Amino acid sequence: MTITATVLAGIPKSNYSLYHKVRFLVGDPTALITIQGGSDDHSMFIVRDIEMQRARRDARADRISCPADHKPESGLSGDRETATAQATAEYLVGQNVTTITTDRTLPYIFAHHLLLRGLEIQYDANLGVLERRQKDAEESAWLQQSQATTEDAMRMACELIANADVNDQQQLIDGGEVLTSERVRSAIDIFLLERDYLNPKSIVACGITGADCHDYGAGPLYSEQPVIVDIFPQNRKTLYYGDCTRTVVHGHISDNLVRMHMAVCEANAAGCSAARPGVTGEDVHKATIQVILENGYKTGLPTERDPDSFCSMTHGTGHAVGLEVHEPPLLDFGGPELLVGDCLTIEPGLYCRAVGGVRVEDMIILTPEGNHNLNKLYTGLDWKN
16 A cells, blocks of 8 residues: 655745645744555644644644654754754654655755655646635635725725816815825725735826736826726735726716726626636637627737727736635636636726726636626726715
C-alpha cells in the first residue's frame, strides 16, 4: 500500500491557496499535510504553539500540532519559518511518506528541507485551482457580504458626484472645494475602512480619461461628463473581495452617452443570461460583444489612424473573483468551461477618446440552474437624489 501526501505550506494570511484549504487566518508560517493511502488517512495542520487552541476550534484539519511536536534529531532552528519546514519534513518521514505533491505556492524553504530528508517533490499545476473556483456556501455568503458593502460604497460615491454643485468652469464643487477624483477616492477609502475593508486604489475616471479602461483618474470632475467608478475592496476578516462598476453623469446627459449606456446595459444582461455551468468563458464573451456589435459599436483597441469618435469595447467581458480580485477563469476568447460555484464579473464597457467611457459591472455566482446575481444596485447614469 502506497502512502501519499499533499503539502501546502506558507503563511495563510498571504498564501491564499493554503488559506482556502484550511480557512484559518494567521500571519505565521504553517503547513497543511494531507495523508492518504494508509490505515490512518488524515490531515495535519502544523502551526505556531500559541495558535493551536484557536486552530483546533477553527481550522479545517483533523489534527493540530506545532513544530516542537516534530523535532529532528539535530533540533529545531531558532528561525520560525525554518523550524516549521523542518517539522513538516520530520512529520512526513515519520508517516513513511517518500513522495509529496504540492502546488505552485510552496515556499522554497519548505522544498529545501523536504529534499534534505530525501523526500521526492511532485508539482501539480492544477492543485487547488478547481477547488478555489467552485465556491462553497460559506464562500458564497462571504462574497455576497463583500459585494453588498461594495454597493454601499458605490452608492455613496455616485451620489456624492451627482449631487455636487458646479462652478463657472463646469467643475464639480463639494463643501466649497473642487471635487476631484482624489477626493472621491479618499471618501471611498474612508467609507470602506470604517467597515473593516482594505481598498486597493479605486478608479474614479472622468471624461476622456475614462477612455482608457484602467486609468485611475486624476484631477477635477466635470459636469455633463461620464465618470467611471470601479471599486474592488477586500474584507479584512474573510479576505474575500467585492467588485462593482457604475458610471455617473452630473447634470445633462447627452444622447451619445445615453446610446452608449443602453448598449452596455444590454450587453451586461446578455452576458449574465449566457453565463451558466457547461458553457465556456468564450461563449459568454461572444454573447456580450454580439450586443455591442449589433448596436453599431466596435471591439478592440483603436489604432492611431482611427478618429477620436471611434467607440469600442476594448477588453474581455469579465473574470473570476474570490480571495483575489482577478482569478481564473477569464470571460474572453479562449476562456474555459464554466463550473458551478464560479464567481464572475460581467463588465462590458464602451470607450471613446472624444467623450470618455461607460462601464457597468455586476458579479454573479454560477448555480446548477444558471447563476445568481449578487448585485441589486441601480445601473443608470443619473444618481441625483
